[in-house]
Amino acid sequence: xxxxxxxxxxxxxxxxxxxxxxxxxxxxxxxxxxxxxxxxxxxxxxxxxxxxxxxxxxxxxxxxxxxxxxxxxxxxxxxxxxxxxxxxxxxxxxxxxxxxxxxxxxxxxxxxxxxxxxxxxxxxxxx
Amino acid sequence: xxxxxxxxxxxxxxxxxxxxxxxxxxxxxxxxxxxxxxxxxxxxxxxxxxxxxxxxxxxxxxxxxxxxxxxxxxxxxxxxxxxxxxxxxxxxxxxxxxxxxxxxxxxxxxxxxxxxxxxxxxxxxxxxxxxxxxxxxxxxxxxxxxxxxxxxxxxxxxxxxxxxxxxxxxxxxxxxxxxxxxxxxxxxxxxxxxxxxxxxxxxxxxxxxxxxxxxxxxxxxxxxxxxxxxxxxxxxxxxxxxxxxxxxxxxxxxxxxxxxxxxxxxxxxxxxxxxxxxxxxxxxxxxxxxxxxxxxxxxxxxxxxxxxxxxxxxxxxxxxxxxxxxxxxxxxxxxxxxxxxxxxxxxxxxxxxxxxxxxxxxxxxxxxxxxxxxxxxxxxxxxxxxxxxxxxxxxxxxxxxxxxxxx
Ligand SMILES: Cc1ncc(COP(=O)(O)O)c(C=O)c1O
Ligand code: FES
Numbered sequence: 001x002x003x004x005x006x007x008x009x010x011x012x013x014x015x016x017x018x019x020x021x022x023x024x025x026x027x028x029x030x031x032x033x034x035x036x037x038x039x040x041x042x043x044x045x046x047x048x049x050x051x052x053x054x055x056x057x058x059x060x061x062x063x064x065x066x067x068x069x070x071x072x073x074x075x076x077x078x079x080x081x082x083x084x085x086x087x088x089x090x091x092x093x094x095x096x097x098x099x100x101x102x103x104x105x106x107x108x109x110x111x112x113x114x115x116x117x118x119x120x121x122x123x124x125x126x127x
Numbered sequence: 128x129x130x131x132x133x134x135x136x137x138x139x140x141x142x143x144x145x146x147x148x149x150x151x152x153x154x155x156x157x158x159x160x161x162x163x164x165x166x167x168x169x170x171x172x173x174x175x176x177x178x179x180x181x182x183x184x185x186x187x188x189x190x191x192x193x194x195x196x197x198x199x200x201x202x203x204x205x206x207x208x209x210x211x212x213x214x215x216x217x218x219x220x221x222x223x224x225x226x227x228x229x230x231x232x233x234x235x236x237x238x239x240x241x242x243x244x245x246x247x248x249x250x251x252x253x254x255x256x257x258x259x260x261x262x263x264x265x266x267x268x269x270x271x272x273x274x275x276x277x278x279x280x281x282x283x284x285x286x287x288x289x290x291x292x293x294x295x296x297x298x299x300x301x302x303x304x305x306x307x308x309x310x311x312x313x314x315x316x317x318x319x320x321x322x323x324x325x326x327x328x329x330x331x332x333x334x335x336x337x338x339x340x341x342x343x344x345x346x347x348x349x350x351x352x353x354x355x356x357x358x359x360x361x362x363x364x365x366x367x368x369x370x371x372x373x374x375x376x377x378x379x380x381x382x383x384x385x386x387x388x389x390x391x392x393x394x395x396x397x398x399x400x401x402x403x404x405x406x407x408x409x410x411x412x413x414x415x416x417x418x419x420x421x422x423x424x425x426x427x428x429x430x431x432x433x434x435x436x437x438x439x440x441x442x443x444x445x446x447x448x449x450x451x452x453x454x455x456x457x458x459x460x461x462x463x464x465x466x467x468x469x470x471x472x473x474x475x476x477x478x479x480x481x482x483x484x485x486x487x488x489x490x491x492x493x494x495x496x497x498x499x500x501x502x503x504x505x506x507x508x509x510x511x512x513x514x515x516x517x518x519x520x521x522x523x524x525x526x527x528x529x530x531x532x533x534x
Contacts, residue, residue, distance in 0.1 A: 003445070008445075011442070011445055014513060017512065017513055019518065031515065031532070032532050033531070033532070034531030034532070035475075035476065035477040035480075035516060035526060035531065036475070036476035036477065036531070037476070038439050038440075038441075038465065038476070038480040039439065040515055040516055040531070041515070042515035059513055059514060059515040059518060060513060060514070060515065061437060061438070061439050061513075061514040061515055061516045061517075062439050062442065063439060063441040063442050063445075064441065064442050064445045066439075066442075067442060067513060112532075116532075
């Protein structure tokens with residue numbers, strides 16, 4: 001299958017690969033997917049006191065489109081509020097990366113990872 | 128580094144290039160100056176010459192497998208041979224019973240043919256292979272019933288390269304008077320086949336797996352004891368009524384030449400290929416979390432199927448643009464299931480998703496192997512740095528204990 005230039009770029013130079021301390025109070029972690037399905041995405045955000053995403057990192061086990069989708073969303077999330085981040089939709093990701101229909105589920109995974117990371121952070125704050 | 132030509136071909140089980148000698152022989156059977164006649168034309172030299180070329184080729188195919196040329200039926204490939212053998216036997220012998228035995232790791236051309244027969248009311252048993260890919264003969268014996276008419280087991284598996292004990296299965300089938308079909312698409316020219324000794328009744332071949340052209344194959348149909356088939360293709364009654372259609376002289380001559388070369392060169396070639404394959408495996412086997420899929424001993428020389436745990440196959444293939452390999456991951460094929468062959472061995476989905484198949488052949492060079500070892504090591508290391516599963520493995524987390532949010 002031929003990949004778009006943008007997918008290849010993120011795949012070859014993934015942005016914001018890394019790990020944050022999942023136990024820190026200002027960090028939210030979202031892990032979605034399953035090894036059995038061939039894709040697991042872990043997205044982490046570090047949030048400032050006034051609710052701005054200061055840092056976002058990922059690690060992904062999955063196809064090139066899954067890696068590119070998660071790399072892209074870390075770029076998009078940085079500097080956004082939690083509310084703004086939650087507005088990132090899989091179709092935006094799929095459109096930006098020119099994903100073919102069979103790869104749309106990889107962008108869905110990235111959207112799920114955003115929600116999971118935000119939820120995790122909010123739960124910690126509430127708890 | 129010397130001048131390697133990229134990308135490097137490591138997919139000889141998918142298909143092989145046509146050997147130059149084969150191409151030359153084929154070209155002589157197409158144009159007006161060549162042997163273009165219809166082999167079925169009985170009234171002139173154009174037909175006679177083509178017929179002679181076809182019969183010479185039939186002799187070459189028969190010679191490689193120690194069979195009588197009259198036992199060879201031309202088809203369009205192993206897919207058609209498998210269809211003709213399995214449906215042909217099932218339909219012809221249905222009065223004797225409607226039970227068929229095969230295995231879960233067969234090629235789709237066997238499995239889907241069996242599915243079709245199930246829809247027609249036949250009963251099919253799909254044997255589970257052992258974790259090394261081999262069929263346990265006791266389980267096969269247990270599956271045999273009084274109404275079993277056919278056993279179909281492949282010789283060499285296309286994904287993992289394991290070699291089944293065809294001779295032993297043949298003895299078991301003959302004793303129970305069950306017809307035995309073998310898909311030998313991946314074994315002809317790679318593993319010795321002697322059909323005077325082996326009690327195989329039907330055997331499928333394909334030319335394009337052994338440096339012949341695509342679109343031509345053959346079915347061996349035993350004469351003693353005589354095996355009958357119901358034709359699947361009706362028409363002019365070619366090939367003793369078993370497969371109608373004008374014979375494709377150039378294709379047949381190409382297949383014949385490929386089989387002739389294989390008979391002469393296969394042993395020397397196997398030694399060379401085996402060394403390359405072992406060199407490749409030696410380059411990988413000391414990496415962390417690398418698994419060989421399929422038995423190492425009972426394995427065809429050119430096959431290496433490996434799982435690089437915690438790395439997903441399709442992303443690995445993206446990093447390996449310079450080599451042509453195939454992956455057992457779901458994403459590279461049109462289905463969503465990872466390799467059904469690896470799953471049938473009991474491999475976890477993760478390991479199936481992280482598998483690569485390297486198949487080595489006539490034109491593989493040692494420097495290509497060395498280049499590939501480096502390339503793969505770098506790619507695996509890069510992707511493991513990206514992999515949350517690798518992180519967890521390194522932290523000592525048991526991935527089976529995690530509750531995954533499967534989607
Ligand atoms: C084991 C096996 N059987 C059958 C086939 C189908 O052969 P053909 O392409 O000649 O139809 C193949 C090749 O894909 C194969 O590997
Ligand atoms: S993760 Fe499987 S297709 Fe993208």
